[in-house]
Amino acid sequence: MGMTMTQKILAAHAGLSEVKAGQLIMADLDLVLGNDVTTPVAINEFNKAGFTDIFNKDKITMVMDHFTPNKDIKAAQQCKQCREFASKYDITHYYDVGDVGIEHALLPEKGLVVPGDAVIGADSHTCTYGALGAFSTGVGSTDMCAGMAAGKTWFKVPSAIKFNIVGKLPKYSAAKDVILHIIGMIGVDGALYRSMEFMGEGLKNLTMEDRLCMANMAIEAGAKNGIFAVDEVTKEYLKGRTDREYKVFEADADAEYDEEYTIDLSQIKPTVAFPHLPENARTFDDIPEIKIDQVVIGSCTNGRIEDLRAAAEILNGKRVADHVRCIIIPATQNIYLTALKEGLLEIFINSGCAVSAPTCGPCLGGHMGILAAGEKAVATTNRNFVGRMGHPESEVYLASPYVAAASAVAGKIAQPSEVI
Secondary structure (H helix, E strand, C coil): CECCHHHHHHHHHHCCCCCCCCCEEEEECCEEEEECCCHHHHHHHHHHCCCCCCCCCCCEEEECCCCCCCCCHHHHHHHHHHHHHHHHCCCCEEECCCCCECHHHHHHHHCCCCCCCEEEECCHHHHHHHHHCCEEEECCHHHHHHHHHHCEEEEECCCEEEEEEECCCCCCCCHHHHHHHHHHHHCCCCCCCCEEEEECHHHHHCCHHHHHHHHHHHHHHCCCEEEECCCHHHHHHHCCCCCCCCCCCCCCCCECCCEEEEEEHHHCCCEEECCCCCCCEEEHHHCCCCECCEEEECHHHHCCHHHHHHHHHHHCCCCCCCCCEEEECCCEHHHHHHHHHCCHHHHHHHHCCEECCCCCHHHHCCCCCCECCCCEEEECCCCCCCCCCECCCCEEEECCHHHHHHHHHHCECCCHHHCC
């Protein structure tokens, strides 16, 4: 029996000719990632274990993105600890305020991940890099510690689910709607410890930013990783970002999949995930009138330039409803600058939005937009668990930038056709 994309990457990094689902392997790592929340724990474990060196200063990256610019003394201390560790070991890819971005938008932008890589990160949304044809998965801080020291870690080889993508998205439907549709279909544990593998002729109609959004939320279906077949879109994205040689791994024709689904993009409608799970996906055929208090457009899921362009298309010439706070968070400094040059920030400010420096901020209830008891928010983020964005009696509704912007204008959960 053949191997899936993920299995081939893991086999190569374990120095094996083949691997099978369920097999335990030790695999070499191309990149180890941490942020300002998870890295301090890894550093403490690193020091406790008595390690005196890291495996490769070019293959570790630390991104200060969750509570920065520092929101309080604890956040400042955490960043200081990371900064000092990075300086001590001369870590090449350390990113802090002024040269930072939300980690899962920043690393692809910087060209730090290429097809065929094996990447771990002490953040669950590390699965984002599967959009580039890499194996990438979230781990705990202890695993990050071991990865920094040894440059390898244990994996149990996952089985896989195949998603055959066909067709093309209609106007005002987005990749966020696709992944919410899939999670609604299979559930938040529908891909538990399995690889979600995306392929098919419809991939050509998904941009790299679409793929990054979808791979990012593979973890919301319980997946070990999400991964896209490498094509011309992938290769074009990598041009000018990296000079590293990379290897493309394609699934064998006889690769074994637990399940197979065909996703017709042309049938995807604007979708909203209701509290308090991403699987609670509904289209506007089944959404009552729900007044909202806040809109957040940003995050590692939907803070890229195409997302800001989508929001600006809806907001241009309109005003955010009087009772709504709309917060726009470009995911990186480069995205912020591009949005500035394209006039998007002017559109946002004239519409009554607040524009933030790159940060995870409100996505995890950190800062820059915490919800009070009883408040409701539409967000382009990836999780809507109880208390995710603030008070445990608040509610978060997940949606695309199109729906989020339309909702900001309408003052209620709305689709673009209601405000354009």
